[in-house]
Amino acid sequence: MTGTVRSPCLAESINTALADLLDQDPRLVLIGEDIGRLGGVFRVTRGLRERFGADRVRDALLAESTIVGQAVGMAMSGLVPVCEIQFDGFTYPAVNQLVTQAARVGGRWNGRISPSLVVRIPTAGGFRGVEHHNDSNEALFARVPGISVACPSTGEDADQILRYAVALGSPVVVYEPIRLYWRRSSPPRSAEPARSPTAARVVRRGTDLTVATYGAITDEVLEAAHDLAPDVDVEVVDLRWVAPLDMDTVLESVGRTGRLLVVHEATKDVGIGAEIAASVAEYGHDALRGPVRRLAPDRRAYPPGDFEKDYMIGVREIRDEVLVMTK
């Protein structure tokens, strides 16, 4: 163990970024269930309604299609809506508006409008949440043309991603790991900045094996990597975005290490890991010293709290998998 470092937590960074953006751009509006008076069920938008008014920090009707559907109309009118879905598992009523409308209006208008629209979604498990409060459905949107999907694992990254997203001119879904919202200490990371706002980030340099990962589980991957050093020197790539995927950074890393493990919290089948493995098979095969492997939960629903430890990928599984691959 190399210990942990203290940093501003994810919720605070997002709150500060949103306040800054509201301050700088009068076109920005926030829409979400309970985000105003309450400050959101995770208090991510705490204090913003008091500061910017109920018109710009809008307590939405309790209807997810309404949230995203009206945001599409607002974006067409020249505003920049930043929506919040209360929990990942409640995204589904909004999927139609996101997939058939938000993702397509720019093209349907032949590029005459390029609406910026952000949907923030608290995601992932590990906190004994009740049914539907622990989902990870980023892969669903990752394969929708026209939608960008970000999965920040630090407050610093969330800040950079949000600032980029509100100016992109097409919809961005941002997955915010619930268990990181108020976590103050996390494994140390390399200070190396990402090459661009949409680039992956090499958060630990290593020589023996690359782990590509994203979201909350990045912390577990880093912990496993630190545990394994110096016997096995693991490089960790935090993808930060799953659409578009920064395959350049992954392929360069695999070019150095010759081995790739993909770790994610969403279920394995037809997932982000499959896409990365396929791309490496296509474009990075020569560099490989062994088969690409994936570590992710089996294809089943997120279980009741008593069983979540068994469902989730933990530090030990990651360590074991790396050891098998580098034996």
Added chain:
Amino acid sequence: MAVKSLSENETAPDDDTRRTLLRHMLVARGVDEEARRLQKQGVLDLWPSCEGHEAAQVGSALAAGPAATVVPSYREHAVALLRGVTPEELLAQWTGRTFCGWDPHRVRFFPYTMVLAAQTLHAVGYAIGRRMQGLEDFVVVYVGDGATSEGDMSEAMNLAAVESASVLFVVQNNGWAISKPAEEQMRTSVAERARGFGIASAAVPGRDPETVFAACSRAAAHIRGERAPFLVEIRVGRINGHTTADAQEVYRSSDDIARTKAADPVTGYADRLRGQGLVDAAWFAAVETEVREIRERLTKEYA
């Protein structure tokens, strides 16, 4: 409670407006006939005809006025033409060249939306967004009877009511959603349903453009005066199949089809204005020339 109401007279169209209504109806009919002809030739991939809807569309669009932004469904060809979409632009998407042939900003007529009722939420959001920016916020959104069963329509009505958005919902109830009769789609009228959401509403027959014009003028006055939404349900007849892709004879009685054809709003209104001496043979000849030129242009562009 004091109910503000404008009398019929205040909203009845004057003679110039009546001629304008008829001219737009005749042009829309000509374009529709040409589009159906071109579809039969394989030039258009598909065409959802608006024959039978002309009085509802022209009456509502003219009453809404040029400042309103129109958010259509996919059958509002007469509205499109009235707003200045050219016939060539209107047909472009049905020939597979684009998803939208016109500049929506120029004509304040948004692209057609194929996913039923999705546009109703955009319309309300657009009105809210415009109001927040201190801009003209009057929006007209069109939707069909079948599409009102979609959740988005109920959500949009509720949102418009709660936000007191300046939205005129125009429901063209043509009695059918492809093959499903409206009586099997709902137990109440859409106008009645709107009231349940707290939206003032009216139900009117859609054969006479003047009735539609008057009802929609009152609705527009309500929206501008109260800064609150309104819903007008217009009963129309669908003369042709749902689109060129279905044979309505399969699910619709020949009597019903014949009755609908006999109640054609275009010929009905033409006969009436002719009978009243508002338009003469020379007037019709001029419109016919205009329509012939449009049809020739369409053939040249696409055939």
